[in-house]
Each structure stands twice: as structure tokens, then as C-alpha cells.
Amino acid sequence: MEHSLSPYKPSKAATIYAAATGLVVWFALILQVSISIPAYMKVNNSLLNAIIQILSFFTIQSNLMVGVCLWTLLLKPSNALYRFFSREYVLGGICLYIIVVGLVYNIILRNLWHPTGLFKLADDLLHSVNPLLFVIYWLIFARQEKLKWTQSLNWLWFPFLYLIYTVIRGAIINYYPYPFINVDKLGYSQVLINSLILLIVFLVLGLLLVAVNRIFKTRTGPPS
Template sequence: MPEQQSLGRATSGVVGAIRFAFGALTAVALGVQAYHSASEGRSLANFFSYFTILSNCSMTVVLLVGGVLGMAGRRGVPDLLRGAVTLYMAITGIVYAVALAQYEALGTIPWVNDVVHRLMPVVIFIDWLAVPPRRPVRWTQALWWLAFPLLYLPYTLIRGPIVDWYPYPFLDPREKGYGHVVISSLVITLTFLGVGVLLVWAGNLFRERRVVQMAHADKG
């Protein structure tokens, strides 16, 4: 048993170091892009109004805090918080691949674009599966994950006419009208729900497998 506990602490330290490294990478990417945007005279308020940036910021905090706690041998951030940022980053990756990759990212540094849109959505999803929730995630709990995107939509639509700027073409009513925005929002909402269901199912499935493996290890 002491050997297993030592192995568990060592594994927690390794996972913590990996999380911290990816969190630091994303923090650097966001910082470099924010500085680059500001130096070119672009609004930082607009920069931090992208769902992508807000999702990456929240994920960065979770990874850095979780990394430090893991390396210290302590319990990491709550799994529901991990699940939330995993959902937001998954949607970031999916929406970028499906709807935004075709648009030229004006002023975005290419390697930063790759980090926030391509690399980190995959990394955080793997993290969710590799270190599944300690307790089963209930569907009612996971519904809280939708709070942020549901608040982001009215924020964007209210702020847009005031500053005459929208972060994404599918949320911009100036050319195709609000009907297009409504349809796009419904599609994205359904995508949130679908991906959220997948994350809950996968997290609980991998948790059950981990429990079975630990039970077999204890018997051995």
C-alpha cells in the first residue's frame, strides 16, 4: 500500500507538471497576442470579448492552478470546473474547424492561432479522459456548464451595436440579419448540449474503468 501511495503521488506530480507546462504555454500565447494586438492599436476590450480568448483564459487558470496543486501532491481543481473549461475549449475547436478556419485571422499570430484553436482543445480533452472525474458527474450538474455561453450570447449582441463590432461572422446581424444569428445560435447551443453529453458520458465511463483497474490492483 505505501508503494501504491508513493506511485500515486509521483503520477500526480507528473500530471501536474504537464498541466502547468501547457497552461504556461497558453498564457504566453495569449500574452503575446494581446501585446501584439495592443501595439497595432486594436482594442483589448474586443480582444477579451472573443469566446476563444475567454475560454483559453479560463482553461489556463485551471491548468496552472491544477498543475501547482498536483506537483504539491494536493487535490486539484474541482472536476465540474475542469469539465466546464473542457466543454468550452471543445466548442472552440469545433466551431473554428467548421466555421472559422476559412476566414483569414487578421492580426493573429499564426503559432498563437494554432495553440488556442487547434492544440489546446485537443490537450484539455485528453486531460479529461486521462484523469477522469473522481466522482460521477450528474446531468443536472453539467447543465451549469451552459451558464457561461448563455451569458456570452446576450453580452455579444448587446455590446455589438454599441461598439459596432462583433467577434464572429455568425453573430453579426449587420449583413444577414438577426434571423441568421438566431439560427446560428440555436445550432451552436445544440452543439454545446451534444458535446456536453459526450463529455459527461466519457468522463463517467473512464472513471468507472479507473475504479475497476484500482480494485484489481488492490487485489493483486
């Protein structure tokens, strides 16, 4: 029997944690935007182009998902948005994306630049603190709906479409937000290989999240 639509009321601790973590996430996003826009505009970008540039980073998009999700969970359980974002499938997908943000940055990208001051603060929050905080929420407070293994495939749509968007936009403006998908330097063949590897990473981590979900479901969730 499927329980995804069963009534669910968050605990007081879950609500407090979502509110506090959401505050941290939105602070980091606002900080990053406020310091990045002037920096981009100094190199002959218009305000609109600067905003699009910032929003074109997978890090920003994933953190936006986290921020919207957490503060949507402060709404009444009867609210349609709350019902959507409280679903384990949705929370699991957002958790996957923000985990990849943390792993890729801290393993591959961190040593490529050395921010200071407010840039370093925003950098650490967006790539390290926020992913950890959301994983904790998912592990402790998410409702225990049993995920299907095939749902890990559905989670690939967002990164797949993001890669297509980034390559097309990069070909138009000659700018790529991440070095491993920089067609100008690597060529399309290498970028295709890198993209496939990245999607495999998403899939493997997605399967791992499903496995963790099913273990917790077996131990604590209602029978299906």
C-alpha cells in the same frame, strides 16, 4: 455516496503536465495580446478598447480559463482554488468550452482568414494545440468524479451569457467578433437561430463529455 469533496492528490506526472501545458497556453495568450493590441490601435482604438476587444473573443476567454485552471492545479491540494478547479464538474465545463473553440474555428472559421508569422503561431496554439492539450489532461489526469447528466445544462450558462453580451455590445459599437452572430449582416432572426444551434452543439458535446466521464468512472472510479 458523493466523492466530490474527498481528498485528492495529483500524481507527479499530472503536475508536470499541468505546468508544461499551462506554460504553452499562457505563451499563446501573451503572444496574441502583444501582437493584437498594436494592430487594433492602428485603426483608432484606444489601449483600453483594444484590450476589451481582445477579451471579448470566446477563444480568449476559454483559453484564459484553461490557463488559470492548469496553473491553479499547481497549488497545494488544501488550497480553496485548487479544490475548486480540480472538481470534475469544473474541469468538464472548461474542457467543453475549449473543445467548442477548436471545433468551431477549424470547421467554420479557419478558411475566412489566413494569418501569417506570429499571428499564425498564436492562431494555431489557441485554436488547435491548446484545446488538444487540455482534452488530454481531462482524459488522463482529471480526478474521477461521476458527473450528472443535468450538469451538461449548467455548462450552457457561460455560452448563453456570452452570446447576450456579444449581441448587446455589438449593437452599441457595431462590431461582432464572429460572422455567425453578426446582427448587422444577418439580422436578429438569423442570429437567434445560429445561437440556438450553437447552444445545442454545446449541449450535445456536454452530454458526450458526461458519457465519457461515466464510462471512465465505471471502469476506474470508486463506487458511488
